[in-house]
Structure formats: structure tokens, C-alpha cells
Amino acid sequence: MELRLLGPPExxxxxxxxxxxxxxxxxxxxxxxxxxxxxxxxxxxxxxxWDTSPPATARAxxxxxVSAIRRVLQDAGLATTVHTxxxxxxxxxxxxxxxxxRFAELVVQARAHADGGDLDEASATLRTAxxxxxxxxxxxxxxxxxxxxxxxxxxxxxxxxxxxxxxxLALGRHQDVVGELxxxxxxxxxxxxxxxxxxxxxxxxxxxxxxxAVFRQARTTLVDEVGIEPGPDLQRLEAAVLARDPALxxxxxxxxxxGRPTGDAEPAAPPAGGTSDRPWVAVPxxxxxxxxxxxxxxQHLREIRESLGGxxxxxxxxxxxxxxxxxxxxxxTSLAIRAGHELADAFPxxxxxxxxxxxxxxxxxxxxxxxxxxALGFSGLQVPNDPQERAELYRTTLADRRVLxxxxxxxAEDQVVPLLPGGPGCAVITTxxxxxxxxxxxxxxxxxxxxxxxxxxxxxxxxxxxxxVAEGDSAAELxxxxxxxxxxxxxxxxxxxxxxxxxxxxxxxxxADEARRLDELAHHGLELRSNIAxxxxxxxxxAQRLFRLFALVQAPDAPxxxxxxxxxxxxESGVEVLESLVDANLVTAVDFPDSRGQRYRYHDLVRVYAAxxxxxxxxxxxxxxxxxxxxxxxxxxxxxxxxxxxxxDFTILHGSAPRWRPPDGVAAAHIxxxxxxxxxxxxxxxxxxxxxxxxxxxxxxxDLALVLVTLCEVRGYYDDWRDTSRxxxxxxxxxxxxRGRAAMLYSLGSLGSHIRSTDEGIAYxxxxxxxxxxxGDAHGTGLALRNLTSLRRWRGDGEHLRSPxxxxxxxxxxxxxxxxxxxALTILAHVEIEYGDPDLAWDMLDRSQALKGGYRRGSVQSRxxxxxxxxxxxxxxxxxxxxxxxxxxxxxLDDHRGEAFALLGLxxxxxxxxxxxxxxxxxxxxxxxxxxxxxxGILSDAERALGEIAxxxxxxxxxxxxLEEAARMFAASGAVRTVASIEQTLADLRATRADQxx
Numbered sequence: 001m002e003l004r005l006l007g008p009p010e011x012x013x014x015x016x017x018x019x020x021x022x023x024x025x026x027x028x029x030x031x032x033x034x035x036x037x038x039x040x041x042x043x044x045x046x047x048x049x050w051d052t053s054p055p056a057t058a059r060a061x062x063x064x065x066v067s068a069i070r071r072v073l074q075d076a077g078l079a080t081t082v083h084t085x086x087x088x089x090x091x092x093x094x095x096x097x098x099x100x101x102r103f104a105e106l107v108v109q110a111r112a113h114a115d116g117g118d119l120d121e122a123s124a125t126l127r128t129a130x131x132x133x134x135x136x137x138x139x140x141x142x143x144x145x146x147x148x149x150x151x152x153x154x155x156x157x158x159x160x161x162x163x164x165x166x167x168x169l170a171l172g173r174h175q176d177v178v179g180e181l182x183x184x185x186x187x188x189x190x191x192x193x194x195x196x197x198x199x200x201x202x203x204x205x206x207x208x209x210x211x212x213a214v215f216r217q218a219r220t221t222l223v224d225e226v227g228i229e230p231g232p233d234l235q236r237l238e239a240a241v242l243a244r245d246p247a248l249x250x251x252x253x254x255x256x257x258x259g260r261p262t263g264d265a266e267p268a269a270p271p272a273g274g275t276s277d278r279p280w281v282a283v284p285x286x287x288x289x290x291x292x293x294x295x296x297x298x299q300h301l302r303e304i305r306e307s308l309g310g311x312x313x314x315x316x317x318x319x320x321x322x323x324x325x326x327x328x329x330x331x332x333t334s335l336a337i338r339a340g341h342e343l344a345d346a347f348p349x350x351x352x353x354x355x356x357x358x359x360x361x362x363x364x365x366x367x368x369x370x371x372x373x374x375a376l377g378f379s380g381l382q383v384p385n386d387p388q389e390r391a392e393l394y395r396t397t398l399a400d401r402r403v404l405x406x407x408x409x410x411x412a413e414d415q416v417v418p419l420l421p422g423g424p425g426c427a428v429i430t431t432x433x434x435x436x437x438x439x440x441x442x443x444x445x446x447x448x449x450x451x452x453x454x455x456x457x458x459x460x461x462x463x464x465x466x467x468x469v470a471e472g473d474s475a476a477e478l479x480x481x482x483x484x485x486x487x488x489x490x491x492x493x494x495x496x497x498x499x500x501x502x503x504x505x506x507x508x509x510x511x512a513d514e515a516r517r518l519d520e521l522a523h524h525g526l527e528l529r530s531n532i533a534x535x536x537x538x539x540x541x542x543a544q545r546l547f548r549l550f551a552l553v554q555a556p557d558a559p560x561x562x563x564x565x566x567x568x569x570x571x572e573s574g575v576e577v578l579e580s581l582v583d584a585n586l587v588t589a590v591d592f593p594d595s596r597g598q599r600y601r602y603h604d605l606v607r608v609y610a611a612x613x614x615x616x617x618x619x620x621x622x623x624x625x626x627x628x629x630x631x632x633x634x635x636x637x638x639x640x641x642x643x644x645x646x647x648x649d650f651t652i653l654h655g656s657a658p659r660w661r662p663p664d665g666v667a668a669a670h671i672x673x674x675x676x677x678x679x680x681x682x683x684x685x686x687x688x689x690x691x692x693x694x695x696x697x698x699x700x701x702x703d704l705a706l707v708l709v710t711l712c713e714v715r716g717y718y719d720d721w722r723d724t725s726r727x728x729x730x731x732x733x734x735x736x737x738x739r740g741r742a743a744m745l746y747s748l749g750s751l752g753s754h755i756r757s758t759d760e761g762i763a764y765x766x767x768x769x770x771x772x773x774x775x776g777d778a779h780g781t782g783l784a785l786r787n788l789t790s791l792r793r794w795r796g797d798g799e800h801l802r803s804p805x806x807x808x809x810x811x812x813x814x815x816x817x818x819x820x821x822x823x824a825l826t827i828l829a830h831v832e833i834e835y836g837d838p839d840l841a842w843d844m845l846d847r848s849q850a851l852k853g854g855y856r857r858g859s860v861q862s863r864x865x866x867x868x869x870x871x872x873x874x875x876x877x878x879x880x881x882x883x884x885x886x887x888x889x890x891x892x893l894d895d896h897r898g899e900a901f902a903l904l905g906l907x908x909x910x911x912x913x914x915x916x917x918x919x920x921x922x923x924x925x926x927x928x929x930x931x932x933x934x935x936x937g938i939l940s941d942a943e944r945a946l947g948e949i950a951x952x953x954x955x956x957x958x959x960x961x962x963l964e965e966a967a968r969m970f971a972a973s974g975a976v977r978t979v980a981s982i983e984q985t986l987a988d989l990r991a992t993r994a995d996q997x998x
Contacts, residue, residue: 001078001096005033006103006153007134009141011076018076021068024049027143028065032082032091033098034149041088048145056891060903063928084932086715087679099132100153106132107160108298115298119167126164133157158188165197172250174204185214189221192234199234203241203248211241284350284375287406290338293461293490296454297335300324300445304339307443308404308427309346319420320427323436326447327585327603328531329487332431335447336406339429347404347427350376354419357409357534365418368407369394372419387418395422402426411538413438433535433585449484449603452476458486462493467504474504481511482521483603487531494523517608532609535584542567543580548617549626550578550587550602551610554691555684557590557601564662565633566626571662624695631700632660634688637681638707641674645710647855650819652707653743653780657700675894678711682720685711689724693731702728702740709747713754714857714895716933721751742771742780750787754897756936758795758974765791779820782811786824789831794937796977798835805831819858822851826862833869841869857893860886860902867905876913883909900930900938907945911952920949940969944982951989960989 002012009026011018020026031048032040045065046058055061066082066089073080079094106129113122137150161184168177181198188194195218202211215238219230229235240248304322322339324332340351352375354368366387373383373390376397384390398421410416410432416439420428430436435444450458456475460468468475482488492511496502510520521528536547549566550558564574578600581587586606590599602610614623636659642652671677678685685708692701705728712721725747732740745768752761765788772780785808792800805828812821825848829841848862867882883905890898907922923945930938947962967982 001076001080002099003029003033003080003093003096004099004134005030006099006132006137008139011072013076013078018072021072023142024061025065025068025072026141027146028062029069029091030138030141030143030146032069032089033100034146036091036093036098036101039085039088039090043088044145045088048143051144057925059891059899060925060928063932064924067928086717100137103129103132103160104156107156107163110160110163111298111302114163114167115301119171123164123167123171126160126167129160130157130164158184158191162191162193162197165194169197169200169204170250174201174250177201178205185217190225192218192222192231195230196234196237199237199241200248204250208241208244212238215241283348284352284372284403286353286375287340287351288337288353290341291334293458294334294338295458295461295486296450297331297338297447300335300447301339301342303443303445304335304429305343308339308343308429318424318441319422320424321420321439321442322427322429322445323439323442324429324431324445324447325435325585326433327449327485327606328433328535329485329528330447330449331486332433332447333408334486336408336429336431340404340406343404343427347402349401349403351404351406352376353406353408355408356411356415365415366390368419372405373397391418394419398426399423400425404429407431410434410436412436434583450479450486450489451484452479455479455482455484455489458489459493459496462490463496463504467496471504474508477508478504478511481508481517483605485528485603485605487526488521488528488605491521491523491526491528494526495520498523514608517605518612521605528605529609529612532586532606535586536609536613539580539584539586540577542577543584546574546577547581547586548610548614549623550581550600551607551614552623552627552630553684555687557599558684559599559681561633561662562630563600565629565660568626568629569662574662627691627695628658628697628700629660631688631692631697631704632658634681634685635659635700635704635707636661637671637677638685638704638711641671641677642707642710644671644674645855645857646819648819650817650855651783651823652710653703653739653777653783655699655703655740657697657703674711675714678715682711682717686720686724689727693727696731696735698728698731698735698737698740701731702737702743704728706743706747709750714893714897716896716935718751718755718934721754722748725751738771739775739777739780742768742775742777742784745771746780746784746787749784749791753787753791753794754935754937756794756940756973756975758791761791762788762795778811779815779817782808782815782817782824783820785811786820786827789824789827793827793831793834795974796980798977801831801835802828818851819855822848822855822858823861825851826865829865829869833865833872838869838872841865845869856889857895857898860889860898864898864901864905867909871905871909871912876909879909880906896929896933897935900926900933900935903929904938904942904945907942911945911949916949916952920946923949936969936973940966940973940975943969944978956989956993960986 001014004010004012009020009030011020020029027048028045031045034040035044042059042062045062046054049062049065050058066084070082073082078096080096081092081094083090083092106125110122110125110129113119113125137153138146141147141150165177165181168174178198178201181194181201184191184194185198195214199211199214202208202214215230215234218234222228222230230238239245307322308320324336326332337353340353344351352372354371356365356368369387369390370383373394376394378393378397384393400423401421402425403421405419405421405426405428407416407419407428407430410430411434413436416428416430416436430439430442435446436442437444456468456479459475459478478492479489482492492507496504496507507520511517518529536544539547546563546567550563552566553562560575560578561571563578564571567574567577578587579589582589582600587600587602590601618626635657639649639654639659643649646652685704689701689705689708692698692704705724708724709721712718725744729741729744729748731737732744745764749761749763749765749768752758752764765784768784769781769788772784785804789801789805789808792804805824808824809821809828812818812824825844829844829848832838832841832844845862845866849859863882864886867879867886870876870879870882883902887899887902887906890902903922903926907919907926910916910919910922923942926938927942927946929935930942943962944966947959947966949959950956950962951959963982963986967979967986970978970982
């Protein structure tokens with residue numbers, strides 16, 4: 001089963017091609033495939049299909065496309081599917097092979113073979129990768145966004161082809177690649193590397209004149225097309241071809257011995273100077289041995305070789321510097337040492353190495369200079385006592401030499417400056433847990449943790465491939481617990497190697513206990529805890545305190561203001577301290593595409609250590625105070641989001657828990673769009689409710705849970721609504737918090753009206769009404785009565801509706817909740833339309849509209865009921881206009897639930913007007929939107945409307961089937977009156993059919 005995108009998109013099952021569908025479906029599938037394993041926002045899909053001019057129904061049309069793709073995949077019998085994941089969709093490949101992923105995997109494998117010295121296998125693997133291409137990527141897909149991605153893939157392909165050609169040249173296949181290179185040059189006339197490879201292939205084939213002709217062709221093309229001369233690499237190659245430089249000749253034995261190609265298109269110049277006039281006794285070789293299980297850093301090694309492997313001429317007078325940065329235990333030292341060994345020939349005058357962690361912090365540079373001078377042949381009396389003179393002698397000695405200097409464990413740039421050589425023939429590699437961005441001209445190489453494949457490869461080298469194969473799932477879980485951190489993986493591997501009777505699953509089970517995890521990651525002097533401690537002890541006192549307190553954040557990541565809350569300081573100071581943790585690679589700064597601002601998080605193993613230090617250093621009172629500020633900050637911001645939506649503190653109850661705001665306000669976290677903000681912070685807010693409940697902060701827990709109700713409602717996050725309310729209900733009951741308990745009963749009852757769990761909702765909210773009455777809480781009673789009316793209306797309790805609705809209106813008016821009063825009037829208008837005097841509803845809707853003022857979402861709710869009233873009175877034009885206005889506003893607000901209601905209302909209007917085609921179109925759009933947020937009430941009503949449409953078009957069988965399904969759905973939600981109405985319709989239809997048969 002293959003999804004092929006390297007060419008015209010096609011889906012192949014068992015060798016047979018499956019039709020993906022129309023062009024629009026091909027675009028959507030292509031974009032989903034480009035983001036495999038990640039959520040593709042629906043806005044990105046809209047942009048791919050319509051660029052900058054989408055229609056008003058774009059979102060619904062994308063939903064239809066996704067549904068069609070799901071059917072294609074399902075009909076093909078594939079495990080592959082498309083999941084709805086806010087804010088869009090996620091393509092789950094299942095067992096399907098994606099050719100562009102396979103291409104990338106093969107290229108990585110080829111580079112690993114090349115790094116290991118198997119050039120033949122590397123070349124063959126790259127040929128296999130290139131064979132996956134059936135033409136230009138995404139050929140025939142008419143989308144500017146997709147074609148931009150295709151250009152990137154094409155560039156990756158050409159890079160792989162160039163790598164394979166270089167390998168073939170190193171293997172002596174110069175005659176075999178001449179024809180292919182000519183064709184590549186014709187198709188890519190501006191890629192200088194291809195000209196260089198062709199020149200070298202021709203020269204080695206004894207065709208010097210043709211090689212020079214290729215250079216002339218390259219020069220003519222570049223000058224004519226872009227107005228530039230060939231680069232210095234190509235010019236040096238021309239000079240070498242003219243001079244028949246022996247450096248261009250193939251040296252197969254050398255290539256095989258070192259595991260890398262020689263004599264390629266960028267030959268190095270011969271070393272400057274000889275060896276007989278050196279002013280020192282011996283060539284220093286201070287590099288430690290490279291680790292035997294070195295794994296997974298091929299790309300980093302190539303980057304370092306490219307930066308340091310030449311003769312230094314390009315840099316004129318500058319010393320070339322590579323600064324390797326990364327968190328403790330990530331393998332910076334192993335990478336630096338391995339690079340030093342691989343660059344030995346480029347630096348024939350020696351390698352100097354120093355671990356700056358082994359010397360006193362105050363004089364480490366001076367001591368290292370002494371060691372280096374002695375290694376360079378100076379005796380003790382020849383080494384000056386004055387540090388400045390020592391540095392001058394060091395620079396003078398290295399001025400015309402080619403020496404590689406490796407400085408390990410640097411903590412600041414000022415340690416490096418005295419140790420920089422004086423001549424451009426030398427180079428420096430530094431390693432640091434900080435990014436040494438202050439080193440002038442340094443090439444920064446950031447080293448991150450391994451992915452799962454490289455983690456398992458490292459484990460296999462330590463414990464043996466057989467054990468890894470035997471317990472593949474456990475090995476992957478072990479890699480996850482170790483977070484891909486090489487030090488942690490080596491410790492785990494060493495423990496398993498020393499205990500051959502242990503199963504990998506046994507160590508995994510031990511690591512699952514977070515409290516013991518760092519204890520388990522220690523073995524014979526290797527210890528992760530002490531490794532992390534080295535980074536922490538170099539921090540300022542404030543940074544060390546924040547490092548510990550940040551462990552209180554239980555969300556996956558957090559915005560910058562949380563640092564200010566934890567330290568109880570202003571925003572700027574908090575962020576400055578937090579960034580110092582980032583500089584030390586103890587906290588990671590992440591920038592998600594949908595997040596407005598930087599976010600921060602621990603790696604899990606660092607978080608475990610921080611939690612240990614927090615428990616052993618801060619007192620219980622200090623921890624509780626910091627947590628109260630953090631959670632109080634979330635409550636303050638959630639309230640701000642509610643106010644932004646409602647225009648004030650309407651339709652909400654609050655408790656007495658303290659809020660936290662920094663002295664300079666919440667300027668760094670201003671909320672312009674409450675729902676956009678909620679999408680970013682939802683997980684953190686849900687975690688805050690859980691955390692406050694666990695800490696016994698019952699007042700804060702229920703207050704925050706209730707504020708989240710509105711935010712969860714609009715986006716359909718009903719699971720979060722239920723979970724947070726139940727958690728807060730439990731803690732309020734445990735602490736005897738009567739008002740908080742009543743608020744959570746009200747919340748859970750209100751949830752019942754959205755998920756159409758009517759009987760359960762009525763039970764919860766009726767109890768809430770009694771609890772609020774007992775407390776004398778008029779506001780709570782009014783809100784609960786309003787929603788109780790709505791639930792009973794859905795069930796069909798006509799005789800129980802007017803009185804509680806009228807009481808709700810009066811109570812909410814008394815407490816000044818004008819938005820709550822307005823929504824109660826809207827519900828009362830519904831009651832009058834269905835059970836009383838529809839003429840009264842007009843006035844109620846006018847009053848409701850006037851009260852809601854600037855609350856746009858509430859205003860359109862009243863407008864939607866007005867459209868219902870206009871439709872019932874036969875004024876279809878007015879009804880259409882009303883619901884179209886509703887649809888426009890809710891789409892501007894990105895209110896999915898409101899959009900579904902508006903679309904269904906338009907469908908009902910067209911159905912009543914007899915426009916069946918338009919009615920079906922609107923109803924199906926409504927069903928698609930409702931399905932994306934699991935809005936069961938609309939799904940039920942949409943099914944009923946589709947059944948009625950089918951009956952009117954003469955498709956009686958379909959109509960009956962849909963009405964039967966609608967009756968089942970309404971029955972599940974407790975809509976007794978509606979079920980009875982549908983059942984009566986079905987009974988009439990069946991009776992009519994029986995009469996016709998007779």
C-alpha cells in the first residue's frame with residue numbers, strides 16, 4: 001500500500017492504482033501528506049485550494065473533501081485515515097508507505113553508510129532513493145502552496161543526486177557518470193557543483209580539454225543568465241585541471257581507509273610549509289579516543305568538516321570557529337572529538353584539547369595556555385609567568401601553523417578568547433551548554449537529542465542487536481524514557497549490558513516510576529543527576545530558584561509570564577531570568593505556529609531533577625505561595641478572555657480566590673481574540689484546574705472551571721468541560737464549599753444541553769437551583785433556571801417552561817446581568833413560539849437584542865431565533881436575511897457551533913420554501929460542521945431534515961430510513977416530544993404504504 005507523491009499523486013494498493021478523486025481532493029490529500037503525523041490547520045487547506053480568494057463556504061467544502069478522502073481510503077481497505085484534530089486534520093498513514101518519507105529515509109541511510117566508510121552501499125542506496133521519483137513532485141496538482149513544497153522536494157532530490165555522484169567519483173566510476181552529469185547540467189544550468197563534478201569526471205577519464213570546455217560553458221551560462229562569474233571553488237578546479245594537479249587524481253586506498261571520498265570537486269590546496277622547520281619538539285596529539293558507539297551525527301560532522309576542512313584561505317585572516325551547543329548529556333564532547341579525528345589530515349601540525357571543566361573557574365584559561373605551550377614543545381622555563389605574555393607566545397607559535405584546537409565545557413565566551421590561535425590556518429571547536437553566540441564569526445552547531453531510530457541504534461551497539469530485536473517495543477519505550485539523550489541511553493545500555501539476565505521491559509518498568517527515574521539512570525560513575533546539576537550550579541540565585549519553581553508548571557509548555565508569577569516579579573525581570581535558563585539549555589524555548597509569543601518547557605528528565613530540588617529546597621509555604629500565584633494568573637487571564645467575549649462579567653459567577661497580575665499588568669499576555677488565545681492555552685488551563693484541585697484550592701478550582709465553560713462551549717471541547725467540572729465538583733464537596741458545589745452542578749447540567757444528555761442535565765441543574773436558592777444566591781439561581789428551561793424545552797416539557805423562564809428573567813435583571821437576562825428572554829421567546837403565543841415572542845426578541853449590546857455572539861443567537869419566528873410566519877425572505885447575517889458573524893467569530901446552527905436554520909428555511917436542492921446543501925454543510933465538534937442536537941435535527949427532503953423528492957425508502965435514524969438519535973438525547981412527532985410521521989407513512997399495497 002503506497003501513497004505516491006514524487007510524480008503525479010496516486011494511491012497504489014497491491015500494485016493497482018486507486019482513484020484519489022477530483023482535483024480538489026488531490027490538493028487536500030497532498031497537503032495532509034506533507035504534514036503527516038502533524039495537524040494541518042484547516043486554514044492551510046483553504047489556502048492550498050483557493051490561495052487568497054476562498055469562497056464563503058470554503059470551510060464546509062474542505063470538510064466535504066476530507067469526508068470524500070476518508071471514503072476513498074476506507075473503500076480501498078486501508079488502515080490510513082484522516083482524523084479531525086483541532087484546528088484541522090491529521091493524516092494517519094497506518095500501514096501505508098509514503099514515497100517522500102521513504103526517499104528521506106533512504107538518503108539518511110546512505111549518509112550513514114558513507115560516514116561508516118561503505119561508499120558502495122551509500123551510492124546504491126541513493127540510486128534506490130532516486131528511483132522513487134516518477135516525475136516532478138505533485139505533478140498536475142494545481143496549487144501554488146503545494147508547488148512551493150514541490151520545489152523544496154526537487155532541491156532535496158538534486159542534493160541527493162549530487163551526493164551520489166561524488167560517491168561514484170570517489171569509487172572510480174568517473175566514466176560511468178559523464179553522460180548522466182551532462183544531462184543534469186543541461187537541466188540545471190545554474191548549479192555549479194554539477195559543473196565541477198562533470199569537470200572532474202572528464203579529467204579523470206583523460207579528457208582534460210573537455211573538462212576545460214565545461215568550465216567555459218559554466219562561465220558563459222552564469223554570466224549570461226545571472227551576471228556573475230563562477231565561484232572560487234570552480235575557478236580553483238579549473239586551475240588544478242590546467243596544471244594537472246595530482247590532488248585531482250583518485251586515491252582509492254586513502255578513501256577506503258578514511259571512509260570518505262577524496263579528489264572531489266573541491267580539492268584542498270597542498271598544506272602550507274613543510275615539517276623540518278617547526279619551532280617545537282613534537283606535533284601535539286591531545287585528542288582523547290573517540291567513543292566506539294558514536295552514532296547519528298552524520299549531518300553535524302558534515303557541517304563541521306565543511307566549515308573547517310579547507311585551508312582557511314576563504315576566511316582571509318580569520319580563525320575558523322565552530323561552537324557546538326546543546327544540553328548536558330546530548331553528546332557535544334563525543335561529536336567534537338570525533339570531528340577532530342576526522343579532520344586530522346586537514347591539520348597536520350597537531351590537535352590541542354582541553355576540558356575547561358577540570359580547571360578552576362578563575363584561572364582556567366591561563367592554566368590551559370600553559371598546558372598547550374608545553375604540548376607545543378616549550379619547557380617549563382620557556383613558558384612566561386605573565387598570562388598576557390603567555391597568550392602572545394601561543395599566538396605567535398601557531399601563526400603559520402595548521403593546528404586544530406578543541407575547547408570542551410566552555411561556560412562563557414571570555415574563556416575562549418585568550419585561547420584563540422593567531423593564524424587563519426588554525427581552527428577551533430568549542431562545546432558548551434550555552435549558545436556561544438558572542439564568538440565573532442563562529443559557526444553555531446546546535447546538537448539535539450536523538451530520534452527514536454538513532455536512540456535504538458545506540459542501544460543496540462551497547463546491549464547487542466539481538467536483545468533489541470527481541471524486545472522492539474520495550475526498546476522504543478526505553479528510548480522515550482531516556483528522551484533520546486545519549487548520556488541517558490548509554491547509562492541505560494550499560495546497565496542492561498552488565499545484567500544480561502534482565503529483560504529490557506524490566507528496566508522500562510523501573511524507569512516508569514518518576515520518583516526513582518534519576519536513581520535508575522546511574523551506573524559506575526555515569527550519572528544523569530550530577531550531569532544536570534553541573535548546569536544548574538553555574539546559574540545565578542534567581543535563575544536557580546526559577547529552575548526549581550518552574551517544576552510547578554504541569555502543562556506541556558508555558559508562556560513567559562509564568563516566570564514572573566513564580567518569582568513574584570515584573571514581566572521583564574521574569575522573562576530575563578527565564579531566558580538565562582534557556583541559555584543554559586535547561587529550559588527549551590519553543591515557538592509554535594499558532595502561538596503568539598514564545599513558550600517554554602522542560603525536557604522530562606530535567607523536570608524530574610527540578611522537582612527533586614524543589615521539594616528539598618523550598619518550604620511547603622513557599623511552594624504553595626508560588627503555585628497560588630501561578631494558578632491565580634491563569635484565572636485572571638481566563639476572566640479577561642470571558643470579558644472580551646461578553647463585554648463584561650456577564651452570565652458568570654466568581655469566587656474569592658486571589659488573582660495574580662504582575663505589577664506592570666498583563667500587557668505581555670493581552671488577549672485580543674479570546675478563542676484564539678484559548679486554543680493555545682487550553683491544555684494549560686485544564687491542567688490548572690486539575691492542579692488547583694489536587695492542591696486543595698477548591699475556590700480557585702471551581703471558579704476557573706466555570707470560566708472555561710464558555711470557551712469550551714464555542715469550540716466544542718465538551719470532554720474538557722466535563723472533566724474540569726467533575727474535578728472541581730469533587731474538591732468543593734470534599735471541602736464543604738456549598739457555592740462552588742452549586743456552580744459545578746450548574747456547569748454539568750448546562751453541559752447536558754450541549755451533548756444532549758437531557759435527563760442527566762436536568763437532574764444536575766435542578767439540584768443546582770435548589771442549592772443556589774438555599775444560599776440566597778439570586779444570580780446563580782437565575783442562571784440555573786434559564787438553562788433548566790432550555791433543557792426541559794428540548795425534552796418537550798411544555799407545561800413546565802414559562803414559569804422558570806420568567807423567574808430567570810426577573811432574577812437576572814435584578815442582579816444586573818443584562819446578557820444573562822437577554823439570553824433568558826431569547827429562551828422565553830422560543831417557549832412562546834412553540835407552546836404559547838408567538839406574537840409575544842417578537843417583543844421578547846427585540847428586548848433581548850437591545851440588552852446584548854456589543855456582545856456579538858449573543859446578538860446573533862437572538863437573530864437566529866428571530867429567523868425561526870420569521871420562517872414560521874411564512875416570511876422566507878426576511879428569515880433568509882436574518883440567518884445569513886447570523887452565518888456571517890459566527891464565521892467571523894470562528895464560532896463553529898453557531899455556524900452549524902445558522903446553516904441548519906438556512907436549510908430549514910429553504911425546506912419550508914420548497915427549495916429542496918438548496919435545503920439539502922445547507923443541511924449537509926450544517927451536519928459536516930456539527931460533526932467536527934460532535935454537536936449531537938444539530939446532527940439529530942439534520943438527519944431529520946434530510947429525511948423530510950428525501951420524502952418530498954419521492955425517495956420514500958431513504959426518507960423513512962433517515963427519520964428512523966433521527967428518532968433513534970433524538971431518543972438517545974431525551975427529546976421525548978420530538979421522538980413522538982417523528983414516530984407519528986413514520987406511522988402515517990407506513991399506513992399509507994399499507995393502503996397502497998391493498
